[in-house]
Amino acid sequence: MASTSSRFYDVFLSFIGVDTRDSFTAHLHRQLCRNGINTFLDDEGLERGQVITPALVTAIENSKVSIVVLSENFASSRWCLEELVKILECRRTKGQRVIPIFYNIDPSDVRNQRGKFGETMVKHEKNLANRERVQIWRDALTEVADLSGWHSRNKNIVEDVPWGVHVNFLKAERSLHRWALEDLQRIHAAEGLAADEKVVEWKCMFLKMLVIGCMLITQMVSSGFSPLPSKESKPNELPNFHSRSVSAFLKL
Known part of the structure; x- marks a missing residue:
């Protein structure tokens, strides 16, 4: 076990x-x-x-x-x-x-x-x-x-399930983690902040939750609370919000 x-x-x-x-x-x-x-x-x-x-x-x-x-x-x-x-x-x-x-x-x-x-x-x-x-x-x-x-x-289920789990769930999550970690390390270096690994990792986890939350809110608002974004959605608004949030968060 x-x-x-x-x-x-x-x-x-x-x-x-x-x-x-x-x-x-x-x-x-x-x-x-x-x-x-x-x-x-x-x-x-x-x-x-x-x-x-x-x-x-x-x-x-x-x-x-x-x-x-x-x-x-x-x-x-x-x-x-x-x-x-x-x-x-x-x-x-x-x-x-x-x-x-x-x-x-x-x-x-x-x-x-x-x-x-x-x-x-x-x-x-x-x-x-x-x-x-x-x-x-x-x-x-x-x-x-x-x-x-x-x-x-499905005759190929034993092969399809691991592939589906990796592509649909784990790959996206791991990519987001790498992006968030690299982004935080870059900002830490630019602002001369101490690069404590544990602190950076903790902020990375927080940032992932923040970004996912922003994506969900942006999608909901832009689509009139529909599960899918509407034609009027403005994806460019998310990075600006993300930047302001990260700057404030790094000062904690």
């Missing part, structure tokens, strides 16, 4: 071991690692109790992307359901990317809890006194099934 001690991961891989531990998930994990994607594998998906451990919570929170392999017996594991609830919480509160993979199942069965998923959730309701918790699990399954993901019908 991977160590969780204050480590950060590119991907957290969630799955039910009985379905895919020695087959699909093993191949996917191997391919992710081969592509240089630092992946946390939850002890081969073995369920050890009803409540996920603090170490596992930390691993989820410290991951940029969570991949959830939804297979026939996924909902039978309370451990997996609790993982899913935490993953979706991180999606809402931390902006974590969540990618569902529907392994030999229909997404609509997950969304509406039909078939094996429906039977399993009914069993949970009968066996648990806490009906509210079961409803939270139901809501989580519906939410994750509505997200864009992959289906195992």
Whole structure:
């Protein structure tokens, strides 16, 4: 099992071991690692109790992307359901990317809890006194099934998922990090500020959040709060705002 001690991961891989531990998930994990994607594998998906451990919570929170392999017996594991609830919480509160993979199942069965998923959730309701918790699990399954993901019908899925994770999520984030770090080092040198590596790195992280926030605000305002920018959007306004913000921030 991977160590969780204050480590950060590119991907957290969630799955039910009985379905895919020695087959699909093993191949996917191997391919992710081969592509240089630092992946946390939850002890081969073995369920050890009803409540996920603090170490596992930390691993989820410290991951940029969570991949959830939804297979026939996924909902039978309370451990997996609790993982899913935490993953979706991180999606809402931390902006974590969540990618569902529907392994030999229909997404609509997950969304509406039909078939094996429906039977399993009914069993949970009968066996648990806490009906509210079961409803939270139901809501989580519906939410994750509505997200864009992959289906195992794709014959190249083991190769496509790592490529998609890298290109769509990690490459852009790492490029932004390099740009922010170089920009801060350049400004520090120009203004004669001390180039303390820890201070520069901390400001780099802040600057990334600032720039992403500015991009989102600019897009929303220019598009009338539409998900896509309008023809009237003015992309040149962002650099000016960014420059003023950086100058003020460097004086902290």
